[in-house]
Amino acid sequence: MSKDNPRAIHLKDYRVPPFLIDRTELHFELGEKATLVKSRLSMRRNPDSDEGDAALQLHGDTSLVLRRLQLDGKDLSVSDYQRDDESLTIAQLPDNFVLECVTLIKPQENTSLEGLYKSNGMFCTQCEAEGFRKITFYLDRPDVMSVFTTTIVANRQDYPVLLSNGNPVEQGEQEDGRHWCRWDDPFKKPAYLFALVAGKLEQVDDSFTTQSGREVALRLFVEPQNLDKCDHALASLKRSMAWDEQVYGREYDLDIFMIVAVDHFNMGAMENKGLNIFNSSCVLANPATTTDAGFQRIEGIVGHEYFHNWSGNRVTCRDWFQLSLKEGFTVFRDAEFSADMGSRTVKRIEDVSLLRTAQFAEDAGPMAHPVRPASYIEISNFYTLTVYEKGAEVVRMIHTLLGAEQFRKGSDLYFERHDGQAVTTDDFIQAMEDASGIDLGQFRRWYSQAGTPVVEVSDDYDAEQRRYRLKVRQHCPATPESDSKQPFHIPLAVGLLDEQGNDLDLGDGQTTKILHLTEAEQEFVFEGIDSQPLPSLLRGFSAPVKLRYPYSAEQLVFLMAHDSDGFNRWDAGQRLAVDLMQGLISDYQQGRELVLDRSLVEAYTKVLSDRSLDPAMVAKLLLLPSEAYLAELAEVIDPEAIHLVREFVKRELAQALQGLLMDAYRHNRSEGDYQLNADAIARRSLQNAALSYLMTLEQPRILVLAQHQFASADNMTDQLAALSLIAHSGFESERQQALSEFYQQWQQDPLVVNQWLSVQATSPRDDSLTQVKALMAQPLFDLTNPNRVRALIGAFCGQNAVQFHRADGEGYRFLADQVIALDKLNPQIASRLLTPLTRWKRYDSRRQALMRAQLERIMAGELSKDSYEIVSKSLA
Ligand code: 0A1
Ligand code: ZN
Numbered sequence: 001m002s003k004d005n006p007r008a009i010h011l012k013d014y015r016v017p018p019f020l021i022d023r024t025e026l027h028f029e030l031g032e033k034a035t036l037v038k039s040r041l042s043m044r045r046n047p048d049s050d051e052g053d054a055a056l057q058l059h060g061d062t063s064l065v066l067r068r069l070q071l072d073g074k075d076l077s078v079s080d081y082q083r084d085d086e087s088l089t090i091a092q093l094p095d096n097f098v099l100e101c102v103t104l105i106k107p108q109e110n111t112s113l114e115g116l117y118k119s120n121g122m123f124c125t126q127c128e129a130e131g132f133r134k135i136t137f138y139l140d141r142p143d144v145m146s147v148f149t150t151t152i153v154a155n156r157q158d159y160p161v162l163l164s165n166g167n168p169v170e171q172g173e174q175e176d177g178r179h180w181c182r183w184d185d186p187f188k189k190p191a192y193l194f195a196l197v198a199g200k201l202e203q204v205d206d207s208f209t210t211q212s213g214r215e216v217a218l219r220l221f222v223e224p225q226n227l228d229k230c231d232h233a234l235a236s237l238k239r240s241m242a243w244d245e246q247v248y249g250r251e252y253d254l255d256i257f258m259i260v261a262v263d264h265f266n267m268g269a270m271e272n273k274g275l276n277i278f279n280s281s282c283v284l285a286n287p288a289t290t291t292d293a294g295f296q297r298i299e300g301i302v303g304h305e306y307f308h309n310w311s312g313n314r315v316t317c318r319d320w321f322q323l324s325l326k327e328g329f330t331v332f333r334d335a336e337f338s339a340d341m342g343s344r345t346v347k348r349i350e351d352v353s354l355l356r357t358a359q360f361a362e363d364a365g366p367m368a369h370p371v372r373p374a375s376y377i378e379i380s381n382f383y384t385l386t387v388y389e390k391g392a393e394v395v396r397m398i399h400t401l402l403g404a405e406q407f408r409k410g411s412d413l414y415f416e417r418h419d420g421q422a423v424t425t426d427d428f429i430q431a432m433e434d435a436s437g438i439d440l441g442q443f444r445r446w447y448s449q450a451g452t453p454v455v456e457v458s459d460d461y462d463a464e465q466r467r468y469r470l471k472v473r474q475h476c477p478a479t480p481e482s483d484s485k486q487p488f489h490i491p492l493a494v495g496l497l498d499e500q501g502n503d504l505d506l507g508d509g510q511t512t513k514i515l516h517l518t519e520a521e522q523e524f525v526f527e528g529i530d531s532q533p534l535p536s537l538l539r540g541f542s543a544p545v546k547l548r549y550p551y552s553a554e555q556l557v558f559l560m561a562h563d564s565d566g567f568n569r570w571d572a573g574q575r576l577a578v579d580l581m582q583g584l585i586s587d588y589q590q591g592r593e594l595v596l597d598r599s600l601v602e603a604y605t606k607v608l609s610d611r612s613l614d615p616a617m618v619a620k621l622l623l624l625p626s627e628a629y630l631a632e633l634a635e636v637i638d639p640e641a642i643h644l645v646r647e648f649v650k651r652e653l654a655q656a657l658q659g660l661l662m663d664a665y666r667h668n669r670s671e672g673d674y675q676l677n678a679d680a681i682a683r684r685s686l687q688n689a690a691l692s693y694l695m696t697l698e699q700p701r702i703l704v705l706a707q708h709q710f711a712s713a714d715n716m717t718d719q720l721a722a723l724s725l726i727a728h729s730g731f732e733s734e735r736q737q738a739l740s741e742f743y744q745q746w747q748q749d750p751l752v753v754n755q756w757l758s759v760q761a762t763s764p765r766d767d768s769l770t771q772v773k774a775l776m777a778q779p780l781f782d783l784t785n786p787n788r789v790r791a792l793i794g795a796f797c798g799q800n801a802v803q804f805h806r807a808d809g810e811g812y813r814f815l816a817d818q819v820i821a822l823d824k825l826n827p828q829i830a831s832r833l834l835t836p837l838t839r840w841k842r843y844d845s846r847r848q849a850l851m852r853a854q855l856e857r858i859m860a861g862e863l864s865k866d867s868y869e870i871v872s873k874s875l876a
Contacts, residue, residue, distance in 0.1 A: 005872075006865045010375045011321040018054040019093075020046050021139060021146040024191075030107075030123055030154040030198055035116065036067075037103045037136045041146075044096045055091040056099075059133035059140040061115070062086075065104040066137075072097050088137050103136050110134070111784045111825040119264035120223065122199030123159070124277060126270060129320055129379045132191035142317045143422040145188040152198060153180040159198040161221060165189070165273045167255055185273055187253065188420055190316055195272030197221070197260045204230040208238050208252070211245045216252050221260040222284065225748075229284035232295060233259065236302040243303070243337050248411055250310045259283060259302075263750065266786055266828045267383070269301050271308035278305070281751055281787055287674055289752050291717045292681045299341060304334040315418045320379045324371045324447075325425045327383075328391020332399070335392060342678055345566035346616050352541045352567070355393065357628040359385035360546070363452045364632070365839050366874045368479040372425050372447040377869035380828045386450070393544040394446045398432055400491045400514060400542055401443070406436035442489040442518055450479040453488050455517065457549045461532040468496065468529040473521045474545070480873070490517040493542035496526065496533035501562025504533055511564065512539050534558065539565040551575060553599040560603050566617065573621050574629075576603060577649070581630060584645045589638060594645070596652040604653055608660040615668055616682035619689040624649060627801050637842045643764060643802035647696065654693040665690040665705070674714045681717075688721040695725045703731055710738055716752070724759045753780060754791035761795035768803045769810060772796045783822060786829045793818050797836045804836060805843070809850035812837065816854035820861060827864030834858075834867065838874040 023042035028035060043056075060066075062085045069076040071090070082089045090099075110117040115134025116125050125131065133140040150164035156179040162171075166185025173179050201221040208216045218237055220230045237259070244250040254274045265279035282301045285294060311333060312326035339347045362368060362385050369382065371391045376382050399407045414431035425447050433440050453476040461468050472492065476485040492515040496504040503511035506526065515524050526533075534555055538547045551559075551572075556579075559572035580597050587594055607613065607621045627646055631637045654661060668687040670680070691709070694702045706722045713719035719742075726738040739760065746752035760771050775781060775792055782788050797804050797815045804811040815837060823830040840851035852875070859871050 006377050006868060008375045008377050011319070011372070012374070014319050014321075015051070016048050017046055017139060017141060017144050018049040018051040019043050019056050019139060019144075021144055024138075024146045024148045026136070026148065026150045028150070028152045028154075028196060030152065030159065032108065034104050034106055035123075037105060039099075039101045039103075039136045039138070041099045041101075041138075043099055045093075053092070055089050056093055057087050057089045058137040059086065059130070060088050060103075060137035061134040063105065063110075063134060064137065067102040067104055068100075069102075070100040073100075086133075101137050105135060112828070113264055113266045113786070113826060114828070116196065117264070119262045121158070122197065122201065122223075122262065123154075124197045124199075124260065124262050125195050125272075126266060126277065127194050127272070128192040128270060129383075130192070132194055135194075138191050140191050141319070142190040142192060143319060145190050145316070145420070145422060147188055148185045148194060149182065150185075150194075150196065151180060151182045152196060153178055154198050158200060161197070161199055161201045161203070163195075163197040163221070163258060163260065163275055165193070165195055165275050167274075185254075187273060187314070189273050189313060190422065193271070193273045193313055193316075195270070195275040195277055197262075197275065197277065200224075201260070202227050204234065206234045206238065208241050208257075210241070210251045212251060214251075214255075216241075216254070217256045219256065219258045220283075221258065222280075223261070226261060226280070226284050229286050229289070232285040232290075233278075233283045233298060233302050236299040237306060239299070239341060240303040240306040240337060243340065244307060244310070244333075247336070247340075248310070248333070248408070248415075250415070252309060253314070257306075259305075263787065264785055266826070269305045271305045271312055273309070273313050276305045279787065281754065284751065287676060287715045289716055289746070289749055291720055291755075292676070292684060294716070295676060296338065296342065296681075300334050300338045303337045304330055307333045307337070310415060314420065315415060316422045318422045318424050320376070320382070321372055321374070322424050323379075323382060324387045324391035324394075325423065325428055327388045328371060329395050329428065331388050331392035332395040335396075343614070343616055343682075345570070346620060348540060348567050349570050349620050351389070351392075352571075353626070353629070355385070355389050355544060357626060357632050359389050359544070360452050361628075361632045361839065362386055363390075363450060363479065364477070364842075366480065366841075366876065367838060367870065368450045368481075370448050370450045370481065374448075374481060378827075378831070378865040380866055381831055381869050390544055397446070397491055397543055398429070398440070398443070400493070401440070401489075402432060402436045402438055406438070407432070409435040440489075442487075445486055445488055449476065449485050449488070450481055451476040451485060453485075453490065453543075453545045455490065455492065455538075455543075455545045455547050457535070457537055457547065459535060459549075461529070463531070466527065466529050468526040468533055470494070470515070470524045470526075470535065471521070472515070472517055472524065474517055475520065480876075487518060487520050488543075490543045490545060491515075492517055492537065493539035494524075495536040495539055495563075495565060496529070497536060497559070497562060498533060499531060501558065503564050504529065514542070536563050536565055536568050538568070538571075540567045541571075553579065553597065557599055557603045557606075560621070561606055570617070570620055573603060573607075574625050576600060578625050578630065578633065581625065581645050581649060582633070584648065585630070585634075585638065585641045588641045588645055594648050596649060600649070601653065601656045604657055605660065608657060608664055614682060615686040616678075618664070619682070619685040622686075622689045622693070628799075631801065631842070634842075636844055637839075638844070639801040639805040640807075647764075650693060651696040654696045658694070658697070661690045661693050665694065669709075671712060672714060684715075684717050688718070691721065692725060695729060698730060703729070703734060707734065707738070710741075716755075720755055720759070723756075724762075727759050728763050728765065747780075750787070754787050757788070757791040758795040758799075761792050762800045764800065764802050766803070768796065768800060769806070769814060773814070784825055786826065789818075789822065789829055789833070794833060797833065805847060807846070809847075809854075812851050812854045816858050819858055819867065823861075823864050823867045827866035830864065831866035831870045834870045834874075838870060840874070 021041050025040040027038040107116040108118050114131035152162040162181040164183035166183050169182050169184045171181040202224045204220045206218040259276045261280040261283045263280050268282045269278040307330050311329045317325050410432035413435040429440050456473045458471045495512045506513045556572045556576040563569045627642050630642045668683040706725050710722035727735045819830050
């Protein structure tokens with residue numbers, strides 16, 4: 001992109017809106033060739049604005065065809081307003097006025113999936129962050145909140161269901177085969193929460209009685225073939241509603257809550273007021289087609305969107321820099337909900353794994369930004385792991401610092417003080433401070449400073465004085481926004497173990513103590529300690545930092561067996577495996593023979609032999625650090641060495657532990673008696689973890705086990721696990737047969753076909769790029785369907801490091817080709833796909849040059865703002 005490079009928008013330039021919209025009346029006439037949108041906006045000058053008699057500048061995309069504009073009932077002519085690519089400006093307006101506008105749009109041609117578009121013949125919308133301006137001219141910013149009334153007119157035959165936000169108030173028939181429906185949303189909301197759906201949909205009904213005794217109708221709309229996949233989402237929704245009442249005292253506010261499932265969707269789901277729209281992959285489920293992880297994911301996302309009704313909708317963001325106000329808080333809420341519904345430790349392990357691999361990598365790359373960014377070119381690029389996941393960690397730390405009770409007082413105050421307002425992350429912290437009396441002054445730096453702090457701990461023990469000391473240093477590497485960082489306020493949860501592995505009493509019966517790190521260097525002294533303790537540091541991952549402490553292998557094995565903190569027991573295993581694997585990676589690079597240290601075998605033997613452990617925990621303990629995590633930790637990433645070493649360790653462990661693994665497999669396998677509960681899920685996870693180790697042995701008898709599991713499975717967890725092991729194995733004809741049988745069985749189900757594509761895209765075999773290209777050429781592939789793109793291109797480039805980073809650079813060329821093609825269709829998906837290329841500086845010089853060359857090739861063409869921002873920042 002050479003001409004007119006897009007400009008950055010800065011937080012420091014924020015100004016209150018010069019105009020407000022009290023009432024928004026919308027009228028849609030949906031048509032196959034075009035859709036007519038009439039708006040009637042009751043507006044006034046904002047008394048809080050200092051911009052005097054400023055002109056009104058409405059947002060509006062170039063694609064809008066303006067048919068008519070009226071001010072207080074009088075037509076405006078072309079000379080009364082100005083239009084450019086992004087806006088429409090009207091000067092000399094009175095203090096109060098009604099603006100009426102007629103625009104024409106073409107949803108059927110909208111492949112960006114922002115604004116109003118069509119998915120499988122159904123009309124639907126996605127307005128966050130700035131999609132409403134593709135529907136009509138408006139003040140499309142979150143601090144302009146208005147009540148909406150929406151009338152939808154459409155052909156009854158093709159669009160029997162007409163939905164929008166709020167409550168249905170009127171409906172009727174016309175003589176031309178069209179019908180209409182009017183919706184009224186009494187709650188003020190910004191335009192990003194507007195939604196409209198029209199289509200041939202079936203519905204499943206349920207209801208929920210709130211704590212104050214109001215009955216709320218719950219309605220899930222799906223395409224007819226998906227009616228058997230609705231129960232889980234509805235059950236999850238009811239659990240979410242009850243949980244938010246119990247834990248946060250938050251009740252639902254409308255008489256109806258609707259969810260619609262659509263196949264074409266850029267993100268996971270959207271919290272539109274009263275009318276959530278979901279990517280079908282994040283809501284539809286049944287045991288035959290959905291894995292256990294899928295079920296859990298859906299429960300979490302349904303909860304997330306529902307929780308937004310308070311944290312996001314009733315109280316929303318002042319501007320998009322405050323995105324983490326709603327997202328960080330809501331991710332924290334959904335994580336706690338999932339922890340309460342299942343295993344708290346397992347949920348924590350999963351969330352921390354994601355944070356430590358993907359978010360830490362983001363923090364170390366060219367797109368690193370604070371939880372509250374200071375500037376952006378395209379806001380869609382800032383729906384990131386930093387804003388969501390690190391943002392949730394920051395809220396979690398506030399919870400840790402305040403304790404559950406004070407935190408609840410803080411959230412009550414926040415909701416009460418700001419109900420109906422658009423506010424900032426600082427307002428959130430202020431409410432927490434005001435309610436608890438705890439000073440969060442220094443803590444606020446977590447919102448303004450990017451980067452992952454490193455915490456280095458050393459210790460010494462004085463037997464004579466019975467004194468134990470921890471010395472702690474923190475520093476944070478430079479990131480694009482700043483080279484030097486002020487110390488963070490880090491809550492470091494610590495326990496001390498005696499020689500038997502029991503927790504020491506750290507005062508008042510406390511076995512875990514929160515140390516407040518606030519300076520670059522600090523010392524913490526523990527008195528009355530009878531013998532040298534072993535520290536258990538950063539329990540529960542109490543802060544999003546990299547912790548360094550020189551544990552020996554022996555100490556880690558001890559922590560794995562004894563730490564009372566479940567998360568740290570798992571993390572000790574990860575540290576042990578990481579240390580060994582890093583050694584092996586360097587052995588491999590220097591051509592030395594690979595030999596696996598016995599400590600890991602011993603540790604895993606204990607884990608597998610301990611029948612008292614929860615099988616879900618055993619499965620987690622057995623899972624070796626991922627290739628992505630090892631890459632994140634590496635100085636210079638060597639994808640091939642990482643992959644080969646991890647496979648080597650897995651095979652060595654499988655060889656040494658064959659008997660125990662086979663026992664674990666047999667003991668946890670249940671045939672023909674499918675259940676979806678915590679115990680059954682845990683057993684399946686251990687069974688499949690064991691099988692995955694055993695398959696590395698490449699023994700025909702194990703292949704037979706996997707084939708039997710594949711053929712006899714009564715659930716997708718077992719079938720897909722077996723398929724992927726067989727498909728990634730060296731058994732050539734068997735893999736082809738399994739892949740083709742699976743496709744035959746599931747070709748009618750697009751969500752399962754996506755899983756089938758991903759299995760092939762993530763194969764470490766040398767032919768996987770060729771396979772991916774062949775699959776793209778088949779009619780089932782569709783570049784305008786983001787789920788297909790993610791399942792195939794996204795999975796290959798983002799989850800198959802060893803093949804994507806092929807030494808010949810063909811993986812990079814492939815990604816660049818796809819981004820160039822996709823950027824014209826769907827800029828959000830194109831720019832998200834780019835992530836793996838942005839990390840080029842982490843690789844060896846040969847790969848660096850190859851990756852850079854592809855980024856430059858992309859940069860040379862016409863680019864969307866989305867992709868321009870990512871590529872230009874990567875090359876800077
Ligand atoms: N707010 C939604 C997800 C979402 C994010 C970005 C979007 O467009 C840029 C659209 C939807 C959520 O957190 O669930
Ligand atoms: Zn969200």
